[in-house]
Amino acid sequence: MKRSIVLATLATIATTGAFAQSSVTVYGRLNTSVEHQKSGDESIWALQNNASRIGFKGTEDLGGGLTAGFQIEHGFNVDSGTQSQTAFWARQSEVNLGSKSLGTVRLGNFTSEAYYATADYVSMHNHDTGTSSDALYAYVTRNTNKVAYRTPTFAGFNAEVALSLNESQAANERSIDLAANYSAGPLHVGAGYGKFGKSNQFAISALYELGAFTVGGYVQRDDNGLNTPPTAVDIGTRTTWRLSGMYTVGAGEVHLNVGRAGEYSKLADTDATQWTVAYNHNLSKRTKVYTFYTKVRDDSGLYGGDFSSLAFGVRHNF
Secondary structure (H helix, E strand, C coil), X not given: CHHHHHHHHXXXXXXXXXXXXXXXXXXXXXXXXXXXXXXXXXXXXEEEECCCEEEEEEEEEEECCEXXXXXXXXXXXXXXXXXXXXXXXXXXXXXXXXXXXXXXXXXEECCCHHHHHHCCCCCCCCCXXXXXXCCCCCCCCCXXXXXXXXXXXXXXXXXXXXXXXXXXXXXXXXXXXXXXXXXXXXXXXXEEEEEECCEEEEEEEEEEEECCEXXXXXXXXXXXXXXXXXXXXXXXXXXXXXXXXXXXXXXXXXXXXXXXXXXXXXXXXXXXXXXEEEEEEECCCCEEEEEXXXXXXXXXXXXXXXXXXXXXXXXXXX
């Protein structure tokens, strides 16, 4: 009897130790807004989904500083309950292996780190989602079939390189994605490069926090960036920029950002402008209500044509 109790106790301790070295987190965001949208001469009222998602991520301590991990993320429409993308795990599905001293190898499907380094956080008011997301930035890369390596962070600096394999499919031309980030106190600087077939882009960004004020922006130069494979026609080069600012007062945030895309050198009258003014009120660390007005001026139709929206929304993180 005593021997059985001792063995059971040892088994429990061993099992507890194994579980203590692993962790799985469930997380997500529900973000939706009621909007009066105008596209050209047509106006509608819409319940707009803003990149709502649910995800699972986990890590396992393999010992010696080595860690295995995974992350899968599903996008869905709050207004209808349907999935928001063609594949169930289209937002992210990866497995990774790494350590703090050696860096991390990532395999799977995930968003361009060049985008995260330069454009994602610049439109600060609604996480670059929904109708007020950046309509002008050229996203030049494939998310799928990726192999990537992320360096450790040294003195505030890290970098990542990713390659999307073509897997013997003509439509899946290889793409390459390079990113670098540097943070020092209130200053955050990023750079990113992407190449996909005959299309490429390079961008740099900076964001500075000064008390209640935060200011940021990026500049991007792309070649054929809005006309990617497999049917790309050369439309030339252009320069795009965006500036943004945020002022916080108590639980409130006042936001203003403006972006401008120049003409493509081989496609006349393709310049466009976008601006957004917004107010967020944080009810807690996880929940906010917000309102914004966004306007895209696009005479060529390359960015979807003239568009505007007045929105009132709720975002909840979990």
